[in-house]
Amino acid sequence: MALLQHAYGIMTRPSSQWVAVRRDKSSFTQVFIGHVPVLALIPSLCAFYGVTQVGWVVGGGEAIKLSTMSAASLCALTYVALLLGVFVLGEFINWMAKTYGVSDSDEVRHHAGTALAVCVTTPLFLAGIFALYPAIWLNALAMILAGVYSVYLVYEGIPIVMNIDKDRAFMYASSVITVGLVLMVTAMIATVLVWGLGVGPQYVD
Template sequence: MNELIARVKGMILAPAQEWRTIAREPVELVPLFTRYVMILAAIPAVAGFLLVAIWAPFHALTGAIVGYILSLIAVFVTAKIIEVLAPNFGGPQDADAALKLAAFAPTAAWVSGAAMIVPILGWLVALIGGFYSLYTLYLGVPLVMRVPQEKAVTFTLAVIGVAILVNIAVRLLTGILI
């Protein structure tokens, strides 16, 4: 748990430094998911559930479960997008590095998702956390994926664009609109 807290603090308070550390670390899929992604992705799901459960408990539960599962799937899909796009921007096709970037970049969004329990203001905090996560993604691109700095912005925008399209497609296929 101390490692999780230290990593979250690093990703929020000093993301460039944290990315340098992450880039040097080996990655294993199962521990990364069970000790980091699954825990943090649950934060906005639980907060959303608690907010809606008072008025519509069944809807809140199903929404939280589906949203949580889609968040986990999004990490895999985003990692694959990053891996496939990297060579087009001067970086290597590195599945482990792509997984690191996809798993750690959403940290601020997941943590700020706890604020959703507060009506109206909470969504604003969560939105700011989401934008900050996009910024941390940008910071991680040259450090983790080794994409040249001059191509980092376009690579980040390409990843975001494709990820948004995939997210919309998944939500439409599952019948859940954004």
């Protein structure tokens, strides 16, 4: 899957894209390395620009900005966390496959699990472009809409990519979403712990 073709397809014609994912013969490495490192740059770089050059306003005061070093370290950590998050989600999708009756080979399941993780997180990565203007309400709205679309993609994509009936696919998709929520909460807890170690934000006076 070429990166631009994949991103365009999953956002405009997901049904056809899922069929293409099912037929794709790329390896796990090709799918992950060919997509996630680039997609994860979108929210990381946009956030860096937004919090250092634009800033955000609270209560009608002056724009709040982060120092360059602080923003760079936080965005770098975010980038690594995004890579790990997609990888772990893909591994969980693969791990749960046999439980829900997926009969494909280990290699095919591994590719399918990774491809699903990449595709369903693509809207969230693309929504990261709104971090260029880090207004809290704007970014919250963008992430909510992207999250809703990602949930839709999970339910639509699993029966096609994993080649299972819709009843089992519904339970499988629900489990995938649960894992995604657990990963999100884990990331929040990790953020608090990292901030407690002194890697928290440093504001520009």
